[in-house]
Amino acid sequence: MIKVKFKKQKLFLRVIELGIIILILLLLSGCWDRRELENLAIVSGLGIDDPEQGEGYQLSFQIVKPAEVRAPGSSSGESGSGSSGSSGSKTVWLLRSKGTTVFDAIRNAHFQSNRRIFLSHNQVVIIGKKVAEEGILPVVDVLIRDPEPRLQQWLLIAQQQAGEILKLQAGVEKISANAIAELMENYYLTSKIKATNLHDFADGLVKKSTSNTLPIIGIKEENGEKSFILEETGILKEDRLVGYLDKKETRGLLWVLGKVKSGIIVVDLPDNKGKVSLEIMNAKSKVIPEVEDGKIKIKVEITEEANLGGETSFEDFSSPEALSRLEKLQAKVIEEEIKAALNKAKTYQLDIFGFGESIHRKDHKLWNAIEENWGEIFSQMEVEMKVKAVIRRMGLITKPTIISQNK
Amino acid sequence: MEEGRISSSQLTLLVISFLFGTSLLLSPGRGAGQDSWLATLLGLGEGFIFALLNLALYNRFSGQSLVEINELVWGPIIGKFFSAAFLWYLFHLGSSGFAIFVTLLKTAIFMVTPEYILLVTGLITCIYTCKQGIEVISRMNEVLLFSTLFLFAFSLFLMLNIFEPKNLLPVLDLPVKKLLWVAHGTATFPFGQIIALAMVWPFLNETEQYRKSLFKGLIVAGIILILGEIRTGAVLGKISGFYVFPTYEAYRMINIAGVLTRLELIPVLNFLTMGFIKASILLYATSLGTAQMLKLRTYRPLVFPLGVLMIILAAQNYANISQHLEFTENIHPLYALPFQVILPLITLLMALIRGFPKQEVSK
Amino acid sequence: MIFLVVLGFGLMIFLEMPELIQKKYYRELVVFCILTLIGLILSILLTLGVELPYLDPLIKKAITGIGKLFY
Structure with missing residues (x-):
């Protein structure tokens, strides 16, 4: 008697198990959050x-x-x-x-x-x-x-x-x-x-x-x-x-942010001799906040590497001296771009360069003291720029293909 | 009651997964912004003190679970009261784990799926595992923890290109008082919660190894959690403190050449596996403790009803996300203290006063 | 909905009870029944839409109440 009862129970369990499986199938086959x-x-x-x-x-x-x-x-x-x-x-x-x-x-x-x-x-x-x-x-x-x-x-x-x-x-x-x-x-x-x-x-x-x-x-x-x-x-x-920042100023901003990766720098040669295009290959930036007798100063260091991409003049840059002269001109262009962006930002009293953040990272107590009137401080702050621009290569030719008539 | 035995390395892994549980996703130190790693580190230190305290108690009663210790030290009536308080804590912890599980899934992935479906499906797996006993939980844990650690390491690798160490500066930006409070918060969640494992310790086959495995687990889990905090802070920057689930957001930022993107399911997966282990352990500990407290012969029939009660409580944990955030940030660090520190401490003091252990208790 | 809840609980009872009765674990049976009954009542209340209090705010009240005693 007992054995039969037990068997019956087992059968019933089987049915229940089957029921659960069917239920799971029904529940899991679709979900509420489906997106076809x-x-x-x-x-x-x-x-x-x-x-x-x-x-x-x-x-x-x-x-x-x-x-x-x-x-x-x-x-x-x-x-x-x-x-x-x-x-x-x-x-x-x-x-x-x-x-x-x-x-x-x-x-x-x-x-x-x-x-x-x-x-x-x-x-x-x-x-x-x-x-x-x-x-x-x-x-x-x-x-x-x-x-x-x-x-x-x-x-x-x-x-x-x-x-x-x-x-x-x-x-x-x-x-x-x-x-x-x-x-x-x-x-x-x-x-x-x-x-x-x-x-x-x-x-x-x-x-x-x-x-x-x-x-x-x-x-x-x-x-x-x-x-x-x-x-x-x-x-x-x-x-x-x-x-607004125009395109030149935008690159000035990107120089400081360290986001310049490539692009063309056009250098005007002195005495209207023509223009040289330099292709930026690599650029890095460093923003160093400094405090000198209570005054906050920001030092921006840019290291840039470029290749000579093309020129519209007959100038020969194959000698090291000529190249280093060109490097200086290039650094000046970069500095001008940064200055343009800086002046624009200063007129708005808005720190777009993250200088405040760099001060905050270096000295958060000082930052807490100046945070209130940061815009004003920023607009009167001295920014020192140090641009190190080098030219590594000059493409497949060493001199312009046309020999200058003047020489 | 429980015939299964686990090895000391399995206990270590259990400790790690238990600590990962919900905290791998929830970032316990999120209140401290970019200093969250520091808060976690301090919390780990405080958690060590909690662990030492619990071990000091356990050393005197080797082979007994906390519920049994309470009974021995305080006698049947007060002991039951203490055990009930402790079990309540475990029970509530389990239910809040389920609640967070639902909150995450409802905010991020399954926005339309009804809560009870998520809860019931989660519960059924937990109940099934718990009924199989501690051996099955710990063996399952070995597999799941391995996958979690693999995914964690893999995703660290994927985040290298968006990793910005600058974002972690300045260290100690927020007031020290606030930092200490957050650190205390991380000590109570997750590190102090290992007291739940006081129900599991007696099942170690090498009885003297529990201390080692507990410390090993704490250190490994602590280091990985700190790594996670550093990663989240460096990837997200200051905004990390604004997100409800910063880790989840950090994974959303992964972008490898526009191909490997939207990998936010990885932390959810980790959360599901580790949370499942945590919930199983808690459900197991609650059922076992209740059975021990009421002197029952088996804990297995209690798993089902306690599990159901757990998810009912999970649905009744908080009405909205701000209640939950306030609770975890301001209330839980205080609320957890009696259960994690004060109860074991006074039990230890009482044991010292009464001169326990009087005789070698054999199990 | 209530039907589903009752069905779920029925299943639970059906899976657990026979073993307990067979082994004559009556103490366990009593505890099991009490817990199940609480669960059943609470879940029916919830499905009927009765508003039960939430836990976290209650704990918050308790903790702040205790805090006030000391300060």
Whole structure:
């Protein structure tokens, strides 16, 4: 009797086990947070503007059409002439939405988009000039807080409307936001662009001493064809756009930050003899804060290495003396670039170089004492520059191929 | 009650995983910003004092768990009261581990999945492991800890290109008082929490090795946690103090040539494996302690209901993230003290007064 | 939802109880039943949407209360 009962129980256990297995199958086969590729609208670029009327923000999403990107036949379409709501190019769809906040506007995009707006692969965030002047933080806060967008998105300011820039076709690229992202990644080719991503920006906001700088992107019109172009660099006070650095000043800033990797230095030879282009091969910077009888002084040391890339004169630089003369001229150009940036920053009383941070690192007690009026101290501070510029190689020829008639 | 025995090296590994548990992801010293590594180092020192205290107590009663020691020293009634307090601490610790597990998954990955699904799936694995006993937990731990250490080392390597030693300067930026407070916080979480392992010590097959393995575990886990803090601080810079999960953010920064990106699942994986071990140990210790306290013959039937209660409590731990942050930063360092220090200390004093051990107790 | 909860608890009881009864572990059975009952009541309350107090704020109150006694 007992044995039978026991067997029955075992059978019952088996049934229960089977039930659990089925339950697990049902539960684990799907999850709540699944995101299927065909239900996502993958955003490659995001533009944030002031709406023409009313409060809030107007967002432009550049959404990739996956099928079009693959197709070999879909070449560059007509550019620029798209009306609002549709993009000129075929591979992307320019979607616009409005909302009282950025997050609200992102969700409001679903009045038009059946697919879920997916920001994980977003490459660039372009902020309209008006918004930038009012303050960027309320705009990018959601992008930092939300786990979906990455912190490596590039942050740019548009000269006018951000949406207009995302509308444009980009040279050979099918997705213009990717082209902008690559412009940022390849900034070192000129070293005249201050590429900044979301993390850098947030970090700059946290370090109260350092002012953020963001690249500015504009529109260039040529023969009726529009394309975007990187123009200058914006200086931000906290999170508001207040000033601009031109290209020369931007490189001055990058010299100090140690971000110059490559680029061309054009040296004017004395007595209008012509110009020499030098290709930067390597550059390093060191910022050393010093205190001399109560006065704070910053020493900037730059070591740079360049190759002679080309010249427009008949000058012969193959002798060591001539080369060292050229090296001095080169150092002077670098110094001038830094000085230009420094003077601009001083007029705004905004420390874009991170000098305050270097003082903070060296002597945090001193920093706590001067933190309050750092802007003022910065604007009157002495900055000593020491540029060590050398030229290593001069390409495949030693002298200009045309022999000067004067000699 | 428990027939399984573990070796001293297994105990070392258990100590390491237990300390990693939630702290590998939560960065206990996050309140100190770029000085978090310093706070962790100081906390490790303080944690050593806690460990020494517990060992001083345990030395007198080799082979007994803390619950049994309480009973011996304080008698059946007061001893039960003390044991209940200690078990409550373990139970609450386990539930807060589950709560953090849910918080992380809900903020970062599974935003829509209901909480109870996450809790129940996590619980079922823990219950299953606990019922198998300490041997299974420690063997499982060997595998999981290996994977965790591998992933940790691998990701350190991946972060080399975004590693900025400058970000760690200036050292001692924040007021000393605040630093000490954060250091004390790291001493209570995670280092002081090893008192939970006082339920496991008696199962060591080489009875005299527990001291060595405990210290080894503390040092290794401490060094790796400090390394982690240095890495997070150097990668993120000053902003690290602003994030809820700084380690997670540091992994989000990984970018190897635009190909290896978005590796934030690595810390979550580490958290899941190590948190699972921690939760299993805590659930095991709670059930075993309860069984010992109530003089039951087996702890196994208690695992299931205690586990369910644990996740119910986990859901009722905090209503929102700010309550949780405030609790970990300001309340837990004080709240943990009675359980981690005061209870063992007065038990030790009482044992000294009453002249324990009176006779050799055999187990 | 309540059905699922009860089902879960039923499963739990079914998996644990027979062994205990067979081995005549009655002390264990009592403890098990008490704990299960507490769990069942709490989970039913939670699924019904009854607002139970949260733990961390309670501990905070207790700790600050004790702190005030000393200062």
